[in-house]
Amino acid sequence: MNDIPSPDKMFMINLQEIELADFPTKGWILDIGGGGEGVIGRLKGNLVVAIDNRKKELEEAPEGPLKIIMDATDLQFLDESFETVTAFFSMMYMDTKTRKKVFKEAYRVLRPGGVFHLWDVTIPAQTDPSKSLFVVPLKITLPDEVIQTGYGVPWKDREQDVETYTDLAQKIGFKFEVGVPQKQVFQLKLIK
Numbered sequence: 001m002n003d004i005p006s007p008d009k010m011f012m013i014n015l016q017e018i019e020l021a022d023f024p025t026k027g028w029i030l031d032i033g034g035g036g037e038g039v040i041g042r043l044k045g046n047l048v049v050a051i052d053n054r055k056k057e058l059e060e061a062p063e064g065p066l067k068i069i070m071d072a073t074d075l076q077f078l079d080e081s082f083e084t085v086t087a088f089f090s091m092m093y094m095d096t097k098t099r100k101k102v103f104k105e106a107y108r109v110l111r112p113g114g115v116f117h118l119w120d121v122t123i124p125a126q127t128d129p130s131k132s133l134f135v136v137p138l139k140i141t142l143p144d145e146v147i148q149t150g151y152g153v154p155w156k157d158r159e160q161d162v163e164t165y166t167d168l169a170q171k172i173g174f175k176f177e178v179g180v181p182q183k184q185v186f187q188l189k190l191i192k
């Protein structure tokens with residue numbers, strides 16, 4: 001998000017680099033938290049339905065997707081509406097209870113065999129109370145452009161790693177493989 005807090009309150013990790021190649025999808029793509037840089041919208045354009053609970057974030061995102069103000073914990077779509085759901089550095093903005101609700105909703109709106117693609121970052125437990133904001137600076141290479149950005153969240157009680165999401169996915173009923181070694185920034189492909 002774009003509000004810049006004072007640097008002495010930030011815990012900023014090293015620059016993380018992501019190469020985001022196009023990937024095959026069928027039909028509409030539901031992008032959860034699709035405001036801000038709108039990265040999935042940049043990649044997939046008008047195939048994307050970008051939902052975000054903050055109007056301003058959607059307004060800031062590039063044109064292309066259909067942008068709808070909506071809370072991901074209460075998706076206004078029928079069951080089995082989408083083949084693909086994405087969350088690009090959006091889950092880090094949610095607490096544990098919210099993440100669980102969002103996973104349940106993503107599962108509900110996916111068709112059987114549909115895929116939930118998730119990109120996010122390992123956030124360690126807060127080690128320094130004076131650092132209230134955890135920030136991941138990112139260089140995102142898309143087929144047609146390179147984006148330099150940073151995503152920051154309040155650090156307290158926000159720890160997460162790949163297992164946070166594989167455990168949650170398993171509980172909800174998703175299938176997945178964790179083949180590639182995951183780094184500080186990780187990617188999961190969860191299948192309904």
Ligand SMILES: C[S@@+](CC[C@H](N)C(=O)[O-])C[C@H]1O[C@@H](n2cnc3c(N)ncnc32)[C@H](O)[C@@H]1O
Pocket residue numbers: 001032033034035036037038039040051052053054057070071072073087088089090093094098151
């Ligand atoms: C800063 S963006 C992350 C990156 C964004 N996907 C992009 O491509 O730049 C995270 C977004 O998640 C949104 N968000 C957080 N909680 C949400 C929720 N419960 N429902 C919908 N959107 C949510 C925030 O408003 C924010 O715009």
